Structures are given as C-alpha cells and as structure tokens.
Amino acid sequence: MNEQRTRAWAGIDAGKAHHWAAVVDDTGTTLWSRKIVNDEAAILDALADILGLAGQVSWAIDIAGTASALLLALLAAHGQQAVYVPGRTVNRMTGAYRGEAKTDARDAYVIAETSRVRKDFAMIDVPAQLAADLGLLTAHRSDLVADRVRLINRLRDVLTGVSPALERAFDYSAHKGALVLLTGYQTPAAIRRIGQTRLTAWLVNRKVRGGEAVAVTALSAARSQHTTLPGEHVAATIVAELARQILALDDRLTAIETQIRDTFRAHPQAEIIESMPGIGPILGAELVAAAGDLAAYADAGRLASAAGLVPVPRDSGRRTGNLHRPKRYSRRLRRVFYLSAQSSIIRDGPNRDFYLKKRGQGLTHVQAVIALARRRVDVLWALLRDNRVFTPAQPVTQSA
DSSP: OOSOEEEEEEEEEOOSSEEEEEEEOTTOOEEEEEEEESSHHHHHHHHHHHHTTEEEEEEEESOOSGGGHHHHHHHHHTTOOEEEOOHHHHHHHHTTSSOOOOOHHHHHHHHHHHHHHOOOOOEEOOOOHHHHHHHHHHHHHHHHHHHHHHHHHHHHHHHHTTOHHHHHHOOTTTOHHHHHHHHHOOSHHHHHHHHHHHHHHHHHHTTOTTHHHHHHHHHHHHHTOOOOOTTHHHHHHHHHHHHHHHHHHHHHHHHHHHHHHHHHTTSTTHHHHHHSTTOOHHHHHHHHHHHOOGGGSSSHHHHHHHTTOSOEEOOBTTBOSOEEOOSSSOHHHHHHHHHHHHHHTSSSSHHHHHHHHHHHTTOOHHHHHHHHHHHHHHHHHHHHHHTOOOOSSOOOOOOO
C-alpha cells in the first residue's frame, strides 16, 4: 500500500453531503477506497493521500454540477483535471462486473475502471468567473419563471371558482393591469359595487396603463354573473394574495434580467453573439453558460454536436443512411439554438428565407427550425472566428 506506482486512476461517486473515491492501478486492483465528506479540509486530506499513491493520477467523476463544484475547484487548484463519466455509462458498465450490489464504493470503483479502459471521455473545465456567474443567474431566472407559471395557473384555477367570466376576460400571464385589479377586487359583486368611474380612478392611481379599458372589461364580466359561489370569500383572499405574489415576482424577474444583461455584456464577444438575429442578452447569457469557452470547440461541427443538432447513424446490414436524433448532448445548449432560430424567422431576412426554403422541401416546422439552427451554428462560429458582427449582406472579399 505504501509503494508508489507510476500511474493510477481515481473514480469519484459524487454527492451533496459526501463523495466516495476509489483508486485502481493498471491491473484494476483497488489501492484506496474511502468516503470523503464534502468539506474543504476532508477533500484536501484525501487529495494528499491519493496523489501520494502514484506519480500520475487520472481523475473521473460522474457529476459535473454544484455537488462537485468544491471538489473540482480543489482539483484544478492542484493542477489536476477530471473527466466526466455519464451516469448512463456507469449503469451499463456496472453489469460487466461480478455481483449485484449497489453501493457508493462499487460505483466509484466502476467509474475508476471505466476511465482506465476508455480514453474518450470529455474533460471537465472549471468555468471562468463570468461563465459561472451567468450560469447561476440564468438558472435562478429559470426557477423564477417556473414559479411564475405555477402561480398563474393556480390563480386561474382559484379565480374560476369565483367568476369564470372574470377569469376569461384577461390574459393574466401578460396583463399587469389585470393583476393589479385582482389585488383589490376579485368578486363580481365587489366590482359592480365600485362602478366603472371609481374603478378607473383606482386603477389610474396605481399607474395601470389603459385603466379605463381594464375597468370596462372587468365590469362587463361582473355584470354577467349575479350568483355567489360557495367559498367565494376565502377564494377572493387567495386570489388577491396570488396576484400580489405574481407582481412581486415580476419585479424580481426584471431585476435579475437587468443583472444578466449587464453581466453578459462584460463578455468580450457579447456584441458578436447579440448581433445574431434571434439572440438577445438572455439567450446569449444562456449560450455562454451552457457552452462555456467557445474557443474550446475545434470547429462548428463540434459545437453543433454538443447541442444535439448533428444526427447519428444507426446502420445495420443493408440498412444504411438510418439517421436518428442523438441521446447524449446538452439540452440547455440545444434549447438556446432552437429558440433563437425560432425567433429569427419572425422578421424578413436570410433566416426566414432559409426556413421557408426548408418548408418548401416538405419539412415540418420543427424539422425546418432544427435545420436553421444547425446552419446558424456555422454562422455564429464563423463570426466568432473572424471577430466580426453579423450583417444580413455577405461581406465583400477584397483581394490581397
């Protein structure tokens, strides 16, 4: 155990509270296997022990997220790099070893053995400060958007139990004035009692744009129902509370989107990314957070493959040209390119022309958008390579 070997492979089964690390030599013999608390001192002690086992240690881990952030940062500080072994691969490889037990120690051993046998796993790079900030901000914004959708759905459900006509009268997901109305008046009787003039004044005092139109629509819905439904008083209180929560959430979303925009525009190539039609500061920030260092991709094909925009063949025997959607790719990166491509076809230009061309060839909407997204990867890659912004017209090539 004290003899230092030339090379060893360390596999880490990562978790939030603790990790389990296993180290094997070139014959697959276990040299070291131990639980490591997810704490800086414990990780440093384990690193010292493992690095003392061999002159060169190759690291592999099954989670590249917040649970392993401290571990990866300490590895990078010690000049060590880890590869990412997907959980699907670990699950498949587990069946190749004896026994049916499922423990952290066994998973760590399988990760170490898999990294020893296979040499094609991707390296995990600790993100730069800007990319890390954008990753946290965009993830937090996604959570807030999901919370807003949940609150809107709950508001509509409860309001239907008070007044179905009032629930149908407005699009509460996009109408701030309607939400302000619900903070004060939720039942048909209350809206009829205040009347149009006073309700308009009440809305205008709260800076509702088009307050008179909101009052007229609400009063029309209130006059269509004179029946008091069971539980109306309690439901009205819940509706008012939900409306206030949605308005407060809108303010939080506005603040974080401003922070995302300011952080993203500190990126040296933010102007180039934003010049692409369909990509604004939010999608641009998600692109940087999902792709990381764009210079790390050898060519546009690698970036498109990481986004799942390159089909993979599944040929067998006489069946050739059987292309399918890949299973292993960045869903977040694919979403960025898909949404930006879908937004770019709204206005006239080369993106819309390409989309219409693909539709004319018989492709469905989704297929045409994916084809456009793949083409846009090439364009974005060329812009970043040449360090120039997007222009609808092709630049004139001058002779040397």
